[in-house]
Amino acid sequence: MTTTLIKAPYIVAYQDGEHRILRDGCLVVRDDQVVHVGRSYDGPADEVIEAGDRVVTPGLISTHAHITESPIDKSLQEDIARRVFWQTGLIEVLPTIVACMEPEDVRACADYSMLELIRTGCTTVLQMGAMSEYVADAAEKAGLRAYVADMFRSGAWQTTDGTSVSYTWDEEKGRQGLARAVDLVGALDGRANGRIGGFLAPAQVDTCTEDLLRTTKEASDELGVPVSLHASQSIVEFIEMNRRHGMTPIEWLDSIGFLGPRTILGHAIVVAGSSYANYPGDDLALLAATGTSVAYNAWCFGRRGLVMETYPEYLKRGVNVCLGTDTAPQSMIESLRWTAVLGKVLGRNAEESTAKDVFDSATLRAAAAIGRDDLGRISSGAKADLLFWRTDSLFMTPLRDPIRNIVYTSQSEDLADVMIDGAWVMRDRQVPAIDEAEVTARLQRSAAKVWAKWPSADWAGRTLPELCPPTYADFV
Missing domain, CATH: 2.30.40.10 (Urease, subunit C, domain 1)
Incomplete structure (x- = not known):
């Protein structure tokens, strides 16, 4: 020793x-x-x-990350929105990015992300995505503490006309995805002195059947691992879940027994009582009563004009709010800052949404969410x-x-x-396990490929400049 x-x-x-x-x-x-x-x-x-x-x-804990695609969001997702989809980029932008990526691009994003996370204070990350074995290898090599999950779902959203959202369903694919995710948890258990582990990540509340979510929650309890789900993250989703069940997404999750101390909901911004939903109810009471955690990603939503209403109110109501990195930049420093500042702005109170609040969310509350009282504290x-x-x-x-x-x-x-x-x-800003010049060059090449392939995956065949025009025209 x-x-x-x-x-x-x-x-x-x-x-x-x-x-x-x-x-x-x-x-x-x-x-x-x-x-x-x-x-x-x-x-x-x-x-x-x-x-x-x-x-x-x-060290800071990111309870929500998509490191295998988020770096390519940079200089693509900002300053654009479609009001017909209530500002979200989930319907048109994100699926196109993923469709344009090849395995080498996923690897480039993962390797780059390790450096970005470490350099900005993240020592533990909860990663949801694809190619999880590669991600686990990369995290082990870099020295990062990582919980890795294969995302799975029963269906997928799409638009074919740019104004409406439809869903395609394959329930067997969802069941097979859960089986693979459970196998991954077993394969990663105890790896790298316990530094690498697994959890379960059904993708989104509106793309998973009740049966899949119930089975996932049972598996989470049996394995003793966290389960993370995107929920109440967009107005599109909120309306769709109300159409199906006559309830908010969080009310529905409560009704099927999905909420609980091991459950982490990604975002949980469009909730009953918020101005976005304009829908009576008390989702925060359900979150607090069940001990469900929320992974808040302030920058990701703030750039689209959306924000938690309000971060201080969630804390007052007893909701365990943690922080995440989610999209580019994958910086826990930025997550701390944007959470604090936007909480003050929305609450119109400089004495709330304090440095203490956000630092606790990135350490003690995050550690509680994943059941680790040996993390997030000295x-x-x-x-x-x-x-x-x-x-x-x-x-x-x-x-x-x-x-x-x-x-x-x-x-x-x-x-x-x-x-x-x-x-x-x-040490002294240097991460010996990662060649910064090499990972940034690979990411640039991968991003350029995605940008060039954009029309092949866009529902209307648009080029990327048509969807996301450059800030300034080229000098001629």
Whole structure:
């Protein structure tokens, strides 16, 4: 066993059920765990690190990510929307991206994402998508802690006219997808000292049958793993579920027994009582009463003019709100900031949606959602997943309150070092396991291929510039 003593001017330590600032203290890491946190340590140590210019915090947890396609969203999904689909890009844009991607493009996105996540403070990610074996390999190589899930569903949405949404169904495909997802959980169990694991991810509430969701929830309970589902993420979906069942998506999920402490709902923005739905009811009460968690991705929706109404209200009502990265940029720093700022704007109250609120959502609440009281905190017995922020960098200076600085002003360049499971995965901004030039070049090539192939998958055969015009015309 290797014992490392780390001394720092600021440590965000866990005490009496909450984060607290330990000034001029120390922590001790033995192999993959923190074994001591306090003002001093007199025991033996194989290595002593004098981190006099660092703020040490627990690693951040992204509870919602699609790393095998999200990087290609960049410079494509912004500044566009179709009002006929109530601003969502789910109907026209996302399916086209996926249809244009080949396996090598999925691999390029996954490899790039590992670097992007680590460099922006994510130490644990819940990934939902395809080619999960490759993703698990990439995460193990990079040193990231990852829960990986094969997404599956009974049907798919589409538009053939640009104004309406229809669904195609293949229930057997959904059942087979669940079987593969369960097998993946077993295959990943215990891998990389338990750093790589699995969970279940039926895709969307409107693309899964009741039978598939009931069976998935049973499997989640039997396996003891989280289950994540996109729900109440668009007005299109909300209207469709009300048409089918006369209930909100969340009311319907409650009626079939899908909600619960292991369940994480992606987004849960279009809910009863919100202005988007204009539909009476109390979905938040159902979420709170069942212990269901919500993975909020503020930037992903904010760029389309949608926002949780409101993040502070969800917290007041007792909903366990976590944060995710979802789309580009896959940055937990941006997730912290946009959640805090948009919560203040929508609530018209600068004293709510605080740095404490969002930092807790990215650490303690996220750890609770996945049933891990050894993550998201710096305490004896917790995993050594640690972030080391500079105290003397441009955006962290002057430093009075480290959490406020991290949430409101820090940039990725201010994060100097990252430790996951007791191993250094980034030192002085360098991630040794990943060649930055190589992964960015591969992603650029893959994105260019997708852009060129766009008309072949677009329902109307449009080119990408027709759907998403450039910001400025070319100089001639």
